[in-house]
Amino acid sequence: MWNSDDLDLDSYLAFLAYEGDRAPTLETLRALQRAHVLTVRWDTLDSFLYREVRLDLPALQDKLIRRGRGGYCFEHVTLFAAALEKLGFRFTAVSGRVQLGADSSRPRPATHAMLLVELEGTRWLSDVGFGASPLEPIELVDGARSNAGPWPYLLRWQEITHGSPGWAVHQPGDGADGPEGWQVRQVFTENPQYPVDYAVGNHFVASNDRSPFVIRPYVQRLRTDRYDTLDALTWTTEHPGRDRKQETVQPHEVPKLLDDVFGIRTGPDEAELLVRRLADLAG
Template sequence: MWSSEDLDLDAYLAFLGYEGDRAPTLGTLRGLQRAHVLNVRWDTLDSFLYREVRLDLPSLQDKLIRRGRGGYCFEHVTLFAAVLEKLGFDFTAVSGRVQLGADQYRPRPATHAMILVDIDGTRRLVDVGFGNSPLEPIELVDGATSEAGPWPYLLRWQEITHGSPGWAVHQRGDEESWQVRQVFTENPQYAVDYAVGNHFVASNDRSPFVIRPFVQRLRTDRYDTLDALTWTTERPGGTPSKQTVEPREVPKLLDDVFGIRTDTEEAALLVRRLTELAEAPPARQLPELPR
């Protein structure tokens, strides 16, 4: 179903630096999720530069593994689903609604891809495509938490949209409060469903990923983002630091800070598009990114 016959599993695991067990166990799942989130890069450059994001497995492996570029949730989850299928895991793909900046009465579309893995008599949320994703699977029970990464997460069963119940992933907000990051149900999704959502996110004029680039990198002690020309670094318990960068500085910043490689031609195109973005009159305020 997820084209695992086209997957070069050895190349993927080598890129992750993963040398652990390959049996479909919870320990393997934990190791793979942590290695994927920390090593496979996250960016929206294809949407910003080309208005096209390919989800076929050969293209994903070439882009994310061989060329060292980044992708967003549909790409990460499609690749990770092929890995899980190849290794024999029992799982279901699902879609979620990013809730940051929205509410249950004005929801965003369900365009965030995730996976639910059934293992050892439990069902666990595996979210490898958010950028600052959890570093471990979260058991699908009300009140479950994850403390594996630099920021904690809380899973609750609650009303999520217009009186409908479902699951909500909470993250730490200001003053140690919790805020809903994304909501989802257990309704199965398939590759064709992701193709539809991906088409909107990658190419529609109203998609924030078309308007400007967004890049993320999570480490165990910091979280960096590049939103257009604003570079932000956050550390657990610290105050975020922000600075504005010049378009010509971005390719080197991507390499040095985010670990994302662009070739000469793509770097030149990126600088040109960012220069045009910086010089364009502010016809409207850039929308908040659904991250």
């Protein structure tokens, strides 16, 4: 279903520097998720510059693996799903609604891609495409937590939209829809999604005038002790337990910043186009 015959699994695993067991076990899933989140880059440059994001595996492998560019959730999850399928994992794809900064009574579209992986009668949420993603899968039970990365996550079964129940991923913060000290990050149901469903969601995110990824670039990089974002021309760095650092950069500084801080390579023509578009945006 996820076109794993088109995936060069050896090249993907080599890019992750993964040399572990390839059996479809929880240990393998944990190691692959951690490696993917920390290695494969995250950006929305294609939607901002071209209003087009391709999800076919040859294009994804060329972009994310060979050229060292980043992508967003639909790209990450399509690539990861093909790898899991080729390794023999059983899973269901789902879509979620990002809740941060949103009013739960007016939900955003379900345009965040995730996987529910089945292992020995237990299901695990594998979310590799958020940018600041959990470094391990989270067991799909009410109250499950992840503490593997620099910030913890909490999974709850609760009301998510207009009285409907579903799953909510929480991160530290203050929000009306979560317990004290937590805010809802994204919500989702277990309704299965297929590649054609992701193609529809991806088209909206990549090309619609109302998509936040069309109107400005957004770039993320998570490390075990640091989280960097570039939102248009605002560069923010966070370390666990410390105040965030924020500064404004100039358009001509962005290509070097992408390479030095985010590990994202842009060719000369693309860098020139990006600087020009950022200058127009700033103006």
